[in-house]
Amino acid sequence: VSQAGTDPRSLLELPTLELARTLLGWRMVREDAAGRREGRIVELEAYLGEADQASHARFGRTGRNDIMYGPPGRAYVYLVYGMHDCLNIVTEPTGVPAALLVRAVEPLEGVDLMSDARARRAAARSRRPLGVKPATTARKPVPATRVAAGPGLVCAAFDLDRSLTGRDLFDGTSAVRIEPARDGHRPVVVVTGPRVGVGYAGPEWADRPWRFADGGSPSVSRPPLVTDADRPRT
């Protein structure tokens, strides 16, 4: 279905779980001095409300998660495991803490810039203290489709960090933004599954199929996922 003629921002009124399906296939765009990077968003995870025990909002409003309580369409970038930045798109009206974690992007343009940026970040991280010998084996090259196939990798490949938190991702003039898919683009085959790495939330929340991906993309972070057609009807 073409979205031409509609204001993309109006989609932010959709409930988070519907918005996740809608934003699959959208493009993430970064333009800076290095050039232009563009990719297709192929995997998202929903974090919805204070009751969601997997969400950063599960302890209520704090300094870190404050942006999640604000208006939708803005960026929330946080640091995980002390080393990886992760990009979220804030959803739901002001007052309701919710967001969509961007878990994977399929490169469309500027993949060389993405590879370089990712390599830079990996090198900065693996820098050993003096006296420790560096690895002797050259690293296997990463396939282009896998350059941003993970939430930390999305931020590495697009040079995103926490300073971006609060930026309006729906501002068409912004250096970092998201835009609807172009006409004629390969259609999205929505598949779903439980969110990754949230076992601590307990089964009631960890088992919810709030992970959404394009099953036709080679850039999804990891299987398994289930298509709507295969899902048993309840």
Place this chain on the structure above:
DNA sequence: TCAAGGATCCGCT
């Protein structure tokens, strides 16, 4: 398989 890495938050003083 597993360590790296630091911000964040809880639960106490």
Place this chain on the structure above:
DNA sequence: GCGGATCCTTGAA
């Protein structure tokens, strides 16, 4: 205001 457990992951072993 402090100590300690935890974390929406990645890459090298």
